[in-house]
Amino acid sequence: MSRIVLALAVAIAGGALVSIPARAQDAQAGQQVFRQQCAICHDVAPNKNRIGPSLFGIVGRKAGSEAGFTYSDPNKNSGIVWDTGTLDKYLADPRAAIPGTKMTYAGVKNEQQRKDLIAYLATLH
C-alpha cells in the first residue's frame, strides 16, 4: 500500500514539475521513443552511467551534475536546469541548444515524440 502511495506521490510530483497537459503527452509512448532513440547510450537506473549519463531523476536536475559522469565543459557550464522547456529545446537540437555538447545525437525532430519522451523522463524518479 505504501508503495502505491509513494508511486502516486512521485507521479504527481513529476507531473507538477513538467506541467504538460495530461492529454498532450503519453509516457508510455515516450518509453518507446526512449528505447528507440536513447537507450543505446543512456540507462534509466540510478547512477548507471554509460556512453551518456543516467537519466534517472533528469527532470529537475542541473545539467552536467550527474555524479560519476564526465561531461563536456559547455554542458557543465550551461546553467540549465532540466524541465519541460529546457528538455524540449535540447532534445529538438542538442548541438544548437548547447554548442559544444559531446552528445552525438541529432535530436528528436517530431514534437509529439519529444513531449512523450519528456513525459516518460518525468516518471524516472
Add this chain to the structure above:
Amino acid sequence: MGLRTAAVAASMALFASAAFLPTGAARAQQSQTHPIPQSIRLDHEEAIRQLTAVAHRKGRTGEIARKALEVFKAHIRREEEYILPPLTLAPAIAEGRVNPDMRWAIAMADRIKADREIIFAEHTTITAWMNQLAEAARRAHQEDVVDLAKSLVADSLNDTEVMEPAAIVIGEYLRAKLPPAQ
C-alpha cells in the same frame, strides 16, 4: 551517344579535371598520405569486419547494416585521411622530438577545426543508424548486433572526446614549436 561524341566528352572531362589538379609542391603535399596509429587501424578493420558480417544477414538488421556500412566507411575514410594521422606523431612529441618534417600535421589539425561541425554531424548520422540497427536487432533477438551498435556509438564518443581534440593539440603544439613555414 556516338563514339566520337563520347571521345570528345571524355577529352573534355580529362581536360577539366587536369585544370583543377594542383601543381608542384601543393600536389606533392596533397598526394602524400600519412599512416594512422596501428592500434586504431586494427579497431577500424575489426569494426568494418563486424558490420560487414551483419550486412550479409537477411532481414531488417542486414538491410540497415548495409546502409550504415556506407556511412561508417565514409567516416572512416575521412578519419584516416586527416583526423588520425597526426596521432602517429604523439610518441615522438612525448619524447621531446619535433622537426619540420612534422609540419603536415598542422594543416591537418587546421582542417579538423574547420570541419568540426561536419565531422560531428557524421557522428550523429552514425548514431542514428546505430539506433535503428539496435532496435531492429532487439526485435530479432540478435544481442550481438545490439552490442556492436553500442560499441560503434561509443567509438563516436571516443573520437569526439579524445581523438579529434588530441590531433588538434598536436597540430597546435607543432605550430608553437616550429618556425613559420617559408
